[in-house]
Amino acid sequence: MNPTSPDSAESDMPQQMRLRTLIDEIGALTLHVQQLSRMAEEARRLYEQGVLPPPEDPRRLVDDVDAFRRKLEYAIAGIFEEIFGPRTDTIERQMSMRLIAEIGPAAFVQKVLWGEEISDIALTIALERMIPALERLVEQYPAAFLEQANSVLDQFKNK
Missing domain, CATH: 1.20.5 (Single alpha-helices involved in coiled-coils or other helix-helix interfaces)
Structure with missing residues (x-):
């Protein structure tokens, strides 16, 4: 046995x-x-x-979405550089950039700021110094990050 x-x-x-x-x-x-x-x-x-x-030209809409996504990615990369310096070989930056590539910059920011899963909480702890800068990014582009909240608010407004 x-x-x-x-x-x-x-x-x-x-x-x-x-x-x-x-x-x-x-x-x-x-x-x-x-x-x-x-x-x-x-x-x-x-x-x-x-x-x-x-829509007038669906390809243009896709291009606009792609351009906006790149803009958010550059903004997040800028925040990384501002907070952690120019090094790209840190584990925080490598893991974050891989996650951004997988789920997109808006979902990444949502995970860091409001995630509830254990992995999200660990990410938030690892990137704690970035939180104020990410919150400013949300204030700058509220429609990109607060889409779900806006749809819930719209449901209440329509009742």
Whole structure:
């Protein structure tokens, strides 16, 4: 009989937490995709009914979104340089830039400032010195970072 050491149960905990976090994130992404699908269907219906005109040039909209994303990325990179100096080889900067590439600059800032997951809290602690500068960035571009809050407020206004 091979007894299980108490250490093995403790070593399984971080793996279980990571798995739970991944499952939660996949669930959240699924909800976002469903919401985007409903929004696209509603927009298509409004275009077909003539309530809203279709966008003039969808490629230009994509280019505008890409340009805005780059602008936010440069702003965040500037904050990194201001707070941590010009070094790009720090673990905080490398991990943050990789995360920004994966989820985008707006979601990155939201994670740092308002994230609730354990990984978000760890990120916030690691980047604590950046928080005032990120808050100023949110004040400068509130529509980019407070989109969810704005949609909730709009629901209350429409009632």
